[in-house]
Amino acid sequence: MLVRLALHAMGTRFELVLEGDEDGPGAEAYLRAAGEVALAEVEQVDARLSLFRRDSLLSHIQRNAAEQPVSVDPETFALFELCAQVCEATEGSFDPTIAPLMRAYLLHDETATTPLLTLEQARECVGWKKRVQLLADRRIAFSAPGTALDLGAIAKGHALDLAIEVLRDAGITRALMHGGTSTVAAIGHPLGREGWPIALGAGPNAPRVLLRDDCLAVSAPGARSVQHEGRRVDHVLDPREGLPVQGALVAATLSRSAAEADAWSTALLVNADPKGLPPHMESLIGMTDQEGERVPTHWFHRPRITCTGLSGFCDIPQSRQATPLQTV
């Protein structure tokens, strides 16, 4: 029996498929209830970490952390620790303190607390290492006013990780869940198949991943953009330079943690150099070669990404696909 649920949260849509071994109304009610608890977890993360909700924990942190440390729940603190870790491993290619810069490029419609800054002023505010301190007793502090966090590159993955944990706790053994089709997490495998087959891109021969107790994230800069001073600015910025990304066309990562996959896929888009990629992770990066052809490149670690062909993957930014990941 399959049960499908969905939820609008974090400015996108989360979707969940649960498979049970038994049929019947009792089995369906059980699967649905488990899925609802998982989606409630996503709602909770949205309520805690939304940049656009004045009553979120994140807005509370932005208002207060420069004046005094703010206590947070264990899940959020673990997320901040992961942010610090990925920020360091990627040498700042992933950096949530990018929020003032996003605002300066008008990539946020509005934020609750960040003042409007010039690009130069905003660049000064970016830098996790110098701006954010994680303290004992699960407290976070900012070293200077003007610091603000945008967790957009990791929050969906974080929500999926917590949702998957809830599903496992409820005894679910087969499930697939995605946030906005760019981050996806799997429990087990569908009955009769080795894994949940996911296509990376729209083409008929796009690379495929068989997900089994794994998480996958794909980032591409062209999914959303704004006009800034007469030119198009894609929604992924390089935190180190304060400029829109110029590097990869698309980056995909596999990890046991959706949050980690999410953050690393953004980092590899910014800088297609995965030297700090943890050994348990895999990645695939799409770039242009010397002739300007779009090619998938840079396989890192032992790829579970199986290629029957490569078309589609590098076309993600250009195709403006609303759904870069597709179940197949």
Add this chain to the structure above:
Amino acid sequence: MTSSDRRSFLKGAAGAAAAFAFQPDLSATPRSLSAPLRVGLIGAGRQGRKIMGELGKFEDVTLAAVCDSDDRRLSGAKRRAPQATLYSEHKAMLESEGQLDAVFIATPTHQHRSLCEDALDAGKHVYCEAPLAHTLEDAKAIARAARAASGKFQTGMASRSNPVYSLARSFVRTGAIRDTLSLRSQFKKKTSWRTPTSDPARDKFLNWRLDPSISLGLVGEVGTHHFDALHWFTGQYPTSVRGTGEILAWKDGREVADTVHCEFQFPGGVRSQWEASLGTSFEGEYSLLAGTMGTVKLAGTHAWMFKEADATTFEWEVYATRQQFHQDEGIILIAGATELAAQGKLKEGIGLPHPPLYYAMENFLVAVGEDSDPCCSAEEGLRAAAVAIRAAEAIRTGTEVAIPEKDFSLE
């Protein structure tokens, strides 16, 4: 309206404008308490977890103990509050934790009575989630215990401590919507309302909301909050109720309705429609108070006023931020609007900076710390529960049920 009424209304309306103009935006910064407090939590489920989350914002409050009879919930609480001592039985917690100042109770409704009585007996200040009880007998017993106790008691209904509701109420109470014509509240959320478990014993414990012998269903778990808000705005409780409850969305063997409609009769001819469904999420949760000069909409962290074309224009309206709802334009009600407008930050004031639960908890903790009265007493909790209990009776019997004054008394 007589000329004398009109004069007092105009005077009141000016007062409302002044309140709008000068109310400072104190709601963003957590309030300092006069002395540190140690608190305990009984019930670490859905609501208990939310309470733990908001408690973390109060620097001077320590969650020293958590009690839950379910091991898995207790282990979750251990992770969230590692400093807290854990208990599986509330009497053990009350006996061992002599230094606790206050206790938050967030258990299934039918357990509230004994927990409230024991906590008050132990000399603790008590914050108890709504509805207070699923029977009049229990609700009255809690209210009597609260009255007899030396400690403070707050019913966890968040409207009365909600800053934006307070602002909206100041308009309604000073005549900004003039004569009230009708009231309407709804709760819509697509959810089966079921907690997953494969253990039958745990299922009975976790899914108490779906057990008609101990649950009032939607009208109790959700409606109570709306009934209290409308009472606070209008100063009136309904005198009778009719209602229907059906199982339309979740035909999974449940006996508690997933879709409910009620109509309450208020003194003076005003009626209130209340609707709740677990089969759709359209328009979520809100309350409306419609008057001859305008309508106020209340939705948790937000509130709006929709004015009739012939309504008086307030001076502050030049600053107002508006929001379009199809053909209607609502003025967004913002605490401290004028001050924020002067700083060019009016839009930053839209929506409360904390969830309504935070303000209810703050109100309680300040009352405990400063020996003041919490804004939502046990008796208010009793009255809202009584309305819900009569509504559940109307739904069950299919008849119009009176809500007699004696329901609201402690006897």
